[in-house]
Every structure is written in structure tokens, then in C-alpha cells.
Amino acid sequence: MTSQATGSRRGRPGYDRETVLRRAVDLFNERGYDATSTADLARDLGVSKSAIFHHVSSKEELLASALDEALTALASAVDAAADDVRSPGSSATDRLRATVAESVRILVAHLPTVTLLLRVRGNSAVEQAALERRRVIDEKLARLVREAAAEGTLRTDLAPELISRLVFGTVNSLVEWYRPGGTLSPDDLAEQVTALAFDGLAVRPGTLPAPPTVEP
Amino acid sequence: MTSQATGSRRGRPGYDRETVLRRAVDLFNERGYDATSTADLARDLGVSKSAIFHHVSSKEELLASALDEALTALASAVDAAADDVRSPGSSATDRLRATVAESVRILVAHLPTVTLLLRVRGNSAVEQAALERRRVIDEKLARLVREAAAEGTLRTDLAPELISRLVFGTVNSLVEWYRPGGTLSPDDLAEQVTALAFDGLAVRPGTLPAPPTVEP
DNA sequence: GTCTATACCGCGATAGAC
DNA sequence: GTCTATCGCGGTATAGAC
Numbered sequence A, B: 001m002t003s004q005a006t007g008s009r010r011g012r013p014g015y016d017r018e019t020v021l022r023r024a025v026d027l028f029n030e031r032g033y034d035a036t037s038t039a040d041l042a043r044d045l046g047v048s049k050s051a052i053f054h055h056v057s058s059k060e061e062l063l064a065s066a067l068d069e070a071l072t073a074l075a076s077a078v079d080a081a082a083d084d085v086r087s088p089g090s091s092a093t094d095r096l097r098a099t100v101a102e103s104v105r106i107l108v109a110h111l112p113t114v115t116l117l118l119r120v121r122g123n124s125a126v127e128q129a130a131l132e133r134r135r136v137i138d139e140k141l142a143r144l145v146r147e148a149a150a151e152g153t154l155r156t157d158l159a160p161e162l163i164s165r166l167v168f169g170t171v172n173s174l175v176e177w178y179r180p181g182g183t184l185s186p187d188d189l190a191e192q193v194t195a196l197a198f199d200g201l202a203v204r205p206g207t208l209p210a211p212p213t214v215e216p
Numbered sequence C: 001g002t003c004t005a006t007a008c009c010g011c012g013a014t015a016g017a018c
Numbered sequence D: 001g002t003c004t005a006t007c008g009c010g011g012t013a014t015a016g017a018c
Helices: A017-031 A038-045 A049-055 A059-082 A092-109 A111-118 A125-151 A160-176 A186-199 B017-031 B038-045 B049-055 B059-082 B092-109 B111-118 B125-151 B160-176 B186-199
Strands: none
Touching (some): A017 A038, A017 A049, A017 A111, A038 A049, A059 A092, A059 A125, A092 A111, A092 A186, A111 A160, A160 A186, A160 B160, A160 B186, B017 B038, B017 B049, B017 B111, B059 B111, B092 B111, B092 B125, B092 B186, B111 B160, B125 B160, B160 B186
């Protein structure tokens, strides 16, 4: 509120709000939000506790900022990929496929804040508001699955609601293990997750170009 | 330790250790372990804080008991379904299929404690020990996937390690929404999760008996 | 922008009466 | 088996000097 925008990022000792936020999110993900004290964060940054409160007015404000980043990114990505607007002729199934892949990319691009979002349980007003925004996004995804099912291009022996839960449960489970910088790029990950979701892990006759068996 | 086994479960007022544990696990899952105080638990049970410490020597002992239940159930289930012993002639792929389904059933049968287990981050010695036991189980599952891949009955364009992560990530994501008592029975859930994992959500030619389209 | 010092509160756990 | 009362600690947040 009364901050002078901290436009001068040069020279001065100390941290800006953004750096404090990034570090806080990492700690929240390592130990959990409730188990991370402002003293932990201050120690990690090498400053005193009260220095933190120069940048934010409360610990919960850090949480709110992080959740907002994740929700904004997810919502706009899902809107772009799932809505009819951009490619009016495409089938719902094609849009579903694109949405799954795009969700993976967003999750990876905003891994820390999305991880935090997926662990929120609704313990405070801030958390409840985040859960509500998330519910809206989930409902939009479920609607897309229902449209694809109505087209007849999805298997009909599984309820669309179940498919939606399982597919995006798979996507969300990535936060438990995927770390960028490894051998698997975000784009490859998105493609392979989508491939597994749509085609399963069993061999499909006539799908494989019989690649040379190489040991890693 | 000094408890007199509380064999008399009849008549007496108050709670036994098992009841306190079940209630504690539910609260831990609703709000998170760290965010749940012993005062919260006492209020929920309608007793004073110190009454809790008559049954357990610490809050963490409740966590340890719950995690032990989940890990024991998961380990024995995975051992039974994944090992060669019981059905020596079966392929690794068949055993993988059975293991996925059995994992779902165990997860549902022990939903509260498994949920708690999947949220543990390693903040204490108790939590770290649980994570280590879980790692052993996960490695056994990954080995089974590698065996199935080596048989040639799994698609080869995805790394076995990725398949293992994604499939059991899907299974684990069930704790976020599945609640027993609804229209979907645990056995049906197990079957449908397995079907989706192996065959994907796209229509497979010649698979569908074209069921009558019924609105729910 | 960071510091020290501190107010105030709720935490896990204990003591001892009933 | 539960109670009241309390201890000691560490939590978030604030005040005011530098």
C-alpha cells in the first residue's frame, strides 16, 4: 500500500517483494504453509523477521499472491485452449487434447505456485476463495469432456465425470515429482501425458514404428 | 505403554484410543496435520486437551499410527499382487494390471490414512521414515512396470519410469475426490481406473457394445 | 530497508485433584 | 478417564531506532 513501488531494483541491499515471494513459495512447498514460520523465511533470506513485514503485510498475503498467480495462469490457459473461439471448426475432442497438453505446460511453467495451489485445503478465507476459483476451472474442464463424449469420440463405458477427474488428476500428480531441467522437456512431457491419457499404456496394433531398442 | 489395553469397550463413558485416532485422522485430512491443534481435536471430541494425552503420549504418535496403517496395507497389497509367487505363470503385464486394481481397492479401503500418507512432506523423523517406506513400495511398482515393458506388451514410446509415475499418480489422485458410499463402488472404480490406464479414453474400434444412451 | 525489542496469543505437553 | 490450571515455547505482528 504505502510502498514506493520499489522501482529502484539496482544497488540497494535487501530484497524486493518478488524475491521474498519466490523464496516463500519454495519454503511453503517444502514444509507446508502452516509448518513454515516467518522466522524460517527470515532465516532463509538472511534477514530479521520484521524485515519481511516491510514487503508484505502478513504471511497470508504471500500465500494469496502465489495462489493468484497459479489461478490466473491456469484459467487463461484453459480458456484459450478449451473455448471454441480460436478454432471454431475444431472438435471438442481435439480441444480436449489441446487443453490437456496446455494444462501440463502451464503446470510446469508455474510449478511452484501451482504446487501450492493443489495443496490448499480451505483453512482460511484466502484459501477458500482460491478453492472456489479452482472449482470454476475444474467445471469448465469437465464440461469440455462432456462435449467430447457427446461427439462420440470418447469411450462410453466410463462416465465423463470420471474421465475428467482421472485425466486431470494425472496431470496434477506431476507436481509430486516432475522438475524442469531434466532430460524430459515440458513439451515432451505434455505430449506424452496426453498420449497416455488418450491411448493408454497397452500396445496398440499398428501404432509403433518399431524403434531400435536402445538402453539408456 | 502403561495403558491397561482398554479391553472393556462396553458401557464406559469416554473414548478408546482407536476412536481418538480415527477422529484425529479425519481432522488432519480436513485441515492438514500442522494446522490441526490438540485443542481442535479435543473440542471435536468434546473433551479437554489433557484427556487426549491419556490415550496417546503425543500428537505425533497419532500421525505415526495412521501412517503405519496405510503403509502396512499398501505394502502387503503390492507384495501380494506384484510378486511372482501366487501365480507363477502370469505375465508381468497381467500382474501390473492386478496391482493397479488392487492399489485402488486398498486406497479406498484405507482412504483416511492413505490420504494422510500422500500428504506427508518429511517435516519430522516420523514423516521421513514414512516417506522412506513409501519409496520402497514405489520402487517395487516401478520394477513391475519395467518387467512388463521388457515383455513387450506395453507401448515403447513412453519410458517405463514415466508410465509408473503417471499411472500411480492417477491412482493416488483418487484421494482428492473419491468418497465411498456413492454410486460408484470400489470394485467398479478399480476396474475403470485400470481400463483407462491401459486402454486410454479414446474410442477403440470394436470395443464398444453400443449401450443405450441413458440420461442420469 | 533493516534492525532490536517486545506485545500478545495459541501451541504441545504436564501436574495433580476427582 | 477426565478435569482445571499452568508451564515454556514459538507463532505473527508491531514500535521505534538507525
